[in-house]
Amino acid sequence: MSLFLVVIISLGYFISYYYNSPGILYVAIIFSLLMNVASYWWSDKIVLSMAGAKEAKHDEYTELYHIVENLSITAGLPMPKVYIITDASPNAFATGRNKDHAVVAVTTGLLQILNKNELEGVIAHELSHIGNKDILLSTVVVVLVGFVSILANIVMRGGLRGRDNDSKGNNIFAIIGLVLVILSPIFTKLIQLAISRKREFLADASAVLLTRYPEGLAGALQKISGANIPMQKANNVTAHLFIANPFGGAGKKVSNLFSTHPPVEERIKALVGEEKNERN
Numbered sequence: 001m002s003l004f005l006v007v008i009i010s011l012g013y014f015i016s017y018y019y020n021s022p023g024i025l026y027v028a029i030i031f032s033l034l035m036n037v038a039s040y041w042w043s044d045k046i047v048l049s050m051a052g053a054k055e056a057k058h059d060e061y062t063e064l065y066h067i068v069e070n071l072s073i074t075a076g077l078p079m080p081k082v083y084i085i086t087d088a089s090p091n092a093f094a095t096g097r098n099k100d101h102a103v104v105a106v107t108t109g110l111l112q113i114l115n116k117n118e119l120e121g122v123i124a125h126e127l128s129h130i131g132n133k134d135i136l137l138s139t140v141v142v143v144l145v146g147f148v149s150i151l152a153n154i155v156m157r158g159g160l161r162g163r164d165n166d167s168k169g170n171n172i173f174a175i176i177g178l179v180l181v182i183l184s185p186i187f188t189k190l191i192q193l194a195i196s197r198k199r200e201f202l203a204d205a206s207a208v209l210l211t212r213y214p215e216g217l218a219g220a221l222q223k224i225s226g227a228n229i230p231m232q233k234a235n236n237v238t239a240h241l242f243i244a245n246p247f248g249g250a251g252k253k254v255s256n257l258f259s260t261h262p263p264v265e266e267r268i269k270a271l272v273g274e275e276k277n278e279r280n
Contacts, residue, residue, distance in 0.1 A: 043136065044081075044103045047095045047241060052233050053083040053105045064111065067123050068104060074210055075127050080104045089229040089248060090114070093241040094126040095135050102130045107231070113223050121207055121217030125243055128206030134199045138241050196240030197262050204267055214271040221271075225264040 012028030038046075058065050065082060072079045080096070083105035090110040096102035104126045114122065129135055208214045221244070230248035239246050245261050 040097050040136065044096045044101065047093075047238060048083060048103065048105065050233065050235060050238055051085055051093070051105065052087075053085045053103075056082045056084040061111075063116070064106070064119070064123075067116070067120055068127075071120065071124050071127055071210055075124075075131050077127060077131055078102075080127070080130060082106075084108060085231075087232050089231040089246065090224045090227050091231060091242045091244055091246055092122050092126055093243065094129045095138070095241060096130070097136050098133075099130050102135060104130075109227070109229065110224070113227060114220055117211075117213060117216035118220035118223065120211050121213070121220045122243060124207035124210040125203045125217060127210065128203040129199065132199070132202060132206060134203065138196070138199070141240070200243075200262055201267070201270065204271060208271060218268045218271040221264050221268055 008028060009025075012025040015028070016022050016024035056064065061082065061084065068082055069079055077099050080094070080099075080102035081104070083103055085091075085105055085107045087107040088109040089107055090113050092104070092106040092110055094102060094104050104123065106122070110122065111119070129138070204217060207217050211217070224244045228248050231242075231246040234246040234248075240261075242261075244264070
């Protein structure tokens, strides 16, 4: 979070210098603070709206409710709200500002392909994100990554018309600023990926402590990966929230450096060992 703050202030400073408008820096700082406050109070609504999720009816999704309720009791967490995303792609995520205002959302595709033990593994994973306080961090990351991208796009679309000054020193300073503007979205993306990967491994481990059955989550990850179906509303900004890459097979064609999730093989190996992973 400190790195994001440094990036935003630096970006705002160079943009304000380049356009010879100190007000841009103040606006950038104030707007980023306001967005952080908004993301804290309405994080679940923002993400659920982007994903197209609707609150699940108890009578229609009774087994899902019971699984969430039982695992919540085991984890010592309040029962989160349960949402459904009508999408053939098997996936799930958790969001909210804290354990008392949390949401677990799953796709209809996930419910169709997983058995009870595998579904429990996925729900335990998402509840672990809540218990580990990942949900607020992940949502704030969404806001900050989007904000940095917006600032960079404003400058790039505004062209290269900066302050009118032929000083060699000022020109070099302006070039440094432009380089920062171009690289900032990449830098913030790498921070997003680093945070996401670490929290996914931790949530996997915490899920096993809840279910005492690592094969359940391992089997779920295997099926989710094998389905290879991208989500209808996949978004780069929110991709790290999901238990698996929402872009499906598209993510396998990209270098692991730019993947929002650790390779499924590594996650399964950490859960059940290399020998069983190879058999699967």
